[in-house]
Amino acid sequence: xxxxxxxxxxxxxxxxxxxxxxxxxxxxxxxxxxxxxxxxxxxxxxxxxxxxxxxxxxxxxxxxxxxxxxxxxxxxxxxxxxxxxxxxxxxxxxxxxxxxxxxxxxxxxxxxxxxxxxxxxxxxxxxxxxxxxxxxxxxxxxxxxxxxxxxxxxxxxxxxxxxxxxxxxxxxxxxxxxxxxxxxxxxxxxxxxxxxxxxxxxxxxxxxxxxxxxxxxxxxxxxx
Amino acid sequence: xxxxxxxxxxxxxxxxxxxxxxxxxxxxxxxxxxxxxxxxxxxxxxxxxxxxxxxxxxxxxxxxxxxxxxxxxxxxxxxxxxxxxxxxxxxxxxxxxxxxxxxxxxxxxxxxxxxxxxxxxxxxxxxxxxxxxxxxxxxxxxxxxxxxxxxxxxxxxxxxxxxxxxxxxxxxxxxxxxxxxxxxxxxxxxxxxxxxxxxxxxxxxxxxxxxxxxxxxxxxxxxxxxxxxxxxxxxxxxxxxxxxxxxxxxxxxxxxxxxxxxxxxxxxxxxxxxxxxxxxxxxxxxxxxxxxxxxxxxxxxxxxxxxxxxxxxxxxxxxxxxxxxxxxxxxxxxxxxxxxxxxxxxxxxxxxxxxxxxxxxxxxxxxxxxxxxxxxxxxxxxxxxxxxxxxxxxxxxxxxxxxxxxxxxxxxxxxxxxxxxxxxxxxxxxxxxxxxxx
Numbered sequence: 001x002x003x004x005x006x007x008x009x010x011x012x013x014x015x016x017x018x019x020x021x022x023x024x025x026x027x028x029x030x031x032x033x034x035x036x037x038x039x040x041x042x043x044x045x046x047x048x049x050x051x052x053x054x055x056x057x058x059x060x061x062x063x064x065x066x067x068x069x070x071x072x073x074x075x076x077x078x079x080x081x082x083x084x085x086x087x088x089x090x091x092x093x094x095x096x097x098x099x100x101x102x103x104x105x106x107x108x109x110x111x112x113x114x115x116x117x118x119x120x121x122x123x124x125x126x127x128x129x130x131x132x133x134x135x136x137x138x139x140x141x142x143x144x145x146x147x148x149x150x151x152x153x154x155x156x157x158x159x160x161x162x163x164x165x166x167x168x169x170x171x172x173x174x175x176x177x178x179x180x181x182x183x184x185x186x187x188x189x190x191x192x193x194x195x196x197x198x199x200x201x202x203x204x205x206x207x208x209x210x211x212x213x214x215x216x217x218x219x220x221x222x223x224x
Numbered sequence: 225x226x227x228x229x230x231x232x233x234x235x236x237x238x239x240x241x242x243x244x245x246x247x248x249x250x251x252x253x254x255x256x257x258x259x260x261x262x263x264x265x266x267x268x269x270x271x272x273x274x275x276x277x278x279x280x281x282x283x284x285x286x287x288x289x290x291x292x293x294x295x296x297x298x299x300x301x302x303x304x305x306x307x308x309x310x311x312x313x314x315x316x317x318x319x320x321x322x323x324x325x326x327x328x329x330x331x332x333x334x335x336x337x338x339x340x341x342x343x344x345x346x347x348x349x350x351x352x353x354x355x356x357x358x359x360x361x362x363x364x365x366x367x368x369x370x371x372x373x374x375x376x377x378x379x380x381x382x383x384x385x386x387x388x389x390x391x392x393x394x395x396x397x398x399x400x401x402x403x404x405x406x407x408x409x410x411x412x413x414x415x416x417x418x419x420x421x422x423x424x425x426x427x428x429x430x431x432x433x434x435x436x437x438x439x440x441x442x443x444x445x446x447x448x449x450x451x452x453x454x455x456x457x458x459x460x461x462x463x464x465x466x467x468x469x470x471x472x473x474x475x476x477x478x479x480x481x482x483x484x485x486x487x488x489x490x491x492x493x494x495x496x497x498x499x500x501x502x503x504x505x506x507x508x509x510x511x512x513x514x515x516x517x518x519x520x521x522x523x524x525x526x527x528x529x530x531x532x533x534x535x536x537x538x539x540x541x542x543x544x545x546x547x548x549x550x551x552x553x554x555x556x557x558x559x560x561x562x563x564x565x566x567x568x569x570x571x572x573x574x575x576x577x578x579x580x581x582x583x584x585x586x587x588x589x590x591x592x593x594x595x596x597x598x599x600x601x602x603x604x605x606x607x608x609x610x611x612x613x614x615x616x617x618x619x620x621x622x623x624x625x626x627x628x629x630x631x632x633x634x635x636x637x638x639x640x641x642x643x644x645x646x647x648x649x650x651x652x653x654x655x656x657x658x659x660x661x662x
Contacts, residue, residue, distance in 0.1 A: 009463075012467065015464060018471050019474075053456060080456040080463070101459040101462075101463040102463035102494075102497050106470070153535075168473075170473065170487055172494055190539075191539060194535040194538050217480075217484050218487060
């Protein structure tokens, strides 16, 4: 998977690159709109992560051009402005998703995987975690032929942990994934624990959940 | 009251006053003039009578000496009377003119009378010549009536003319007020086209308003840009730090104690980012950067919020009671903001509740409004502190619940944006009621 990171903040670009490289993506970076445009013309990418606030070019213009020359690529627009109009225009111009700064890298990766899933149709549409099979399309979990009734948040939680299996996800990463848009007034809330507790109870009724690990002081991990 | 009407009333009243004064003075003047004429006539007549007496003797007129004589016209409007004065009578021997009741054939009539003493044949006589005043009274009343009608007519006419004139005169002023100032919700939507006028003051006013608005608009745009820039400039470094921490935490070589500290640092960063987002949200609402063009069913939205917040209720073991008696299709509004509005209030009710407490959410139509009431059995707020709860960064209760102190300021801003009235009643250690009046 080839990824082009178009971001004028070198440090940020670098962190994204480190993370995605670890997740076996081939990363290329561009710090200006002009280099980005050149790279998009000459190479072919699966993903283009595009910061709208470029110093030399309007990000939305670049998006329009890039869509023509790299029509196979998936675009994720990154912005710090958080303007609704930007979001709508970006999506109108053919961006596949939109993410506002600051975001968790784990969240970025899950968005990329969601796009992949959509693009490749039904093939990758289930996820197995030991005895449990998640149907992503229909948002159901089946164990031993029995369907388990999960709430939306419980399903998202399990899915997110499954996507990042064998890695600890912190409570904050999980919280931001589940409540992304809700502007929270608490900074030390562990409501995520309530959902994990409920989720575990439901899953445990259908099989062993030894794989669902609590990492003390940090968060949770799904081992596979 | 409109300026135009005030002008018209003032003009009408001032005219009425002038005419009333004129109307009151007129009968007196008329009386003076008429009396003057009558008096001259009476004096002339009395002199003629005296001449006749001197020429022809009094006996032609009075049959016998010491007898009285009286003659009057058919309508008793005029009379001449001569009578001898007895020496015992004390009459001043001078001529006087005055109004007096004169009895003619048993009928009392008001007359203007000249009384003139004269001596004839060593006998003192008194000559009385009178003229009836009934016509004069009539004249006076006619003039009064005329002036009253005149006054009414002039006042009405002047109100009519003044309204029209003042309207034309004030047209540029009205254009400034109703065309420019009233429809302006935000300085960016202000209409800068000058209002043409031949009145110096209006031109000056229009010019000054335009100039001031221009300044406000510039400041407003600068602020808007500043907020956008600040949020951009701050969110980017936060983003870098957050992602860097994330990458370090992922590194398995990092010892556990360090990981804990990194996670704490991540929380601090997230707190910073959320404060920025909250401030940005408040200023964006205050700057009218949100659209207000959606429609929501209040009960549906409340249900959505309560579902979202269910885990918090569960965690603190708080019982929720829904009493949805009525619903309201609320429009125009901004759905996202309305969601945040209810979310923050109910979240507050959970945060400042007691473990195992309860929350009652009621929706009800009253005669004039739609009211949503959110009542908790929490720790309550001191009476004197209620007014402060909507202030930014004010945390009144240093309880276990922590927050940025921006939840209720956001609520207040959204309420102002939608013109929702909020009433807070609270009893320390008993609980708090938020009344939201739509």
